[in-house]
Amino acid sequence: MSEIIFGNISEIEESKVISKRFGRNKIAVSKYKNNIYAFKDACTHDNAPLDQGTIEDCVITCPRHGAKFDITNGNVLAPPAILPLAIYKVIIENDIVKVIIED
Ligand code: FES
Known part of the structure; x- marks a missing residue:
């Protein structure tokens, strides 16, 4: 298991995406209704970096x-993607946002 630290929750704005490299992958977080959601920063259609896309609500x-994903559960909401987005567990300890990656 690994942890990626994304900093203080107060520094993560609603409707923004913050991405960090983790090995060969990138992991992203975004805040929606005061909750933090973490997901793989790569479209399941052809690996485009989702942090370069747009986010509205979740x-x-x-x-x-133009594929669309729900970042709260990874579900595909619009094609051409078919496979869901990988999502990750988020822990907030002392206001610090940590994403847990299971090995
Ligand atoms: S790479 Fe994302 S929709 Fe094609």
Whole structure:
């Protein structure tokens, strides 16, 4: 198990995406209704970086071909993606946001 620290929860704005590299992958977080959600920063259609896309409420839109995902559960909301987005557990300890990656 690994932890990625994303800093203080107060520094993460609603409707913004913050991405960090983790090995060969990138992991992103976003705040929606005061909760933090973490997901793999790669579209399941063709690996486009989702942090370059747009986010509205809990829906992120891929910048390349427009697939949409619900960041709260990874579900696909619009094609051409078919596979759900990987999502990760988030822990907040002393206001510090940590994403847990199971090995
Ligand atoms: S790479 Fe995201 S929709 Fe094609």
